[in-house]
């Protein structure tokens with residue numbers, strides 16, 4: 241079996257990916273620091289990460305990452321590890337530059353020095369910023385991150401894109417050969433500071449990951465939770481007799497230029513994302529070149545439409561209130577996924593109804609009755 245290192249593999253998207261990758265014949269080694277987080281989140285991460293070889297390690301610890309690469313000899317890596325809260329990044333940019341850029345860059349370098357040539361990296365639609373004027377966003381759209389979160393992801397993208405050019409010009413460093421033999425040839429091992437990132441990388445810009453794989457005990461567990469679908473489901477739980485008092489979902493703005501006035505977003509099922517990552521790994525391992533690819537569903541749903549779909553699945557009204565707009569929230573953020581189809585032969589197979597049914601099912605079992 242082909243070993244792959246999966247940084248952040250104990251988190252939401254990473255755990256779904258590891259589950260699918262194992263089914264497809266890869267042997268994931270999860271590299272995840274598990275904490276810091278609440279006890280609830282850490283317990284979940286430890287449990288799902290522990291299904292695979294688990295290295296509890298920060299991706300910024302180059303020495304430990306180097307040692308585990310030498311031990312496990314992965315043929316490729318996938319990097320999900322990051323902090324993911326846009327609001328937190330605005331309040332504390334330094335935390336995000338440290339965690340999402342400096343630590344990620346050390347991880348990239350440890351991979352390159354260790355001879356790992358292929359990397360699939362999680363980026364985000366946040367690199368497009370407020371993206372005004374576009375019906376659906378293709379990869380060539382102007383990049384204009386509106387938060388430190390988006391900026392740090394863009395910095396990682398540039399680092400990875402720069403790696404292939406640097407390796408091509410650095411004397412004596414040839415990282416683009418076709419052989420996948422281990423150990424890495426001396427030209428790589430001796431690359432030293434010239435090797436700062438794997439030369440073959442695929443950058444995925446996700447739109448809104450959502451849904452779950454309840455049969456595998458996997459789902460979305462963040463704390464705090466800022467994503468619409470789990471937040472809406474949580475309000476049902478709190479409003480139920482078993483819950484802890486009233487809770488209301490705040491919709492930020494109802495005066496956008498959309499059919500019902502609420503923001504339109506693109507929700508892609510986490511298992512479809514996992515499929516895309518397997519396709520991406522296979523693409524790189526078959527010699528595919530560096531690229532940047534959007535991953536979304538290609539369809540937009542308004543906040544009101546998502547809430548209505550949750551009400552249909554659960555048979556319960558979601559209590560909502562209308563709050564003010566949030567700064568930087570675009571009216572419409574939907575992916576053009578033509579490139580993913582063309583380059584990877586990938587297209588999402590699950591729709592909004594599957595996303596919501598799976599998320600409700602997961603939260604019922606994971607959090608207890610109420611929704």
Ligand SMILES: NC(=O)c1ccc[n+]([C@@H]2O[C@H](COP(=O)([O-])OP(=O)(O)OC[C@H]3O[C@@H](n4cnc5c(N)ncnc54)[C@H](O)[C@@H]3O)[C@@H](O)[C@H]2O)c1
Pocket residue numbers: 247248249250251252253254271272273274275285297298299300319320321322323324339343362363364365445446447448449450461462
């Ligand atoms: N969830 C979404 O809708 C979404 C959208 C766009 C992009 N993304 C990106 O996808 C990736 C995964 O998101 P998620 O929702 O699964 O997040 P998550 O918080 O559930 O998972 C992230 C995992 O990375 C680990 N981690 C964080 N920093 C680490 C470090 N320095 N060293 C080791 N482990 C570390 C955490 O412990 C956690 O297990 C992130 O890079 C995020 O920016 C997510």
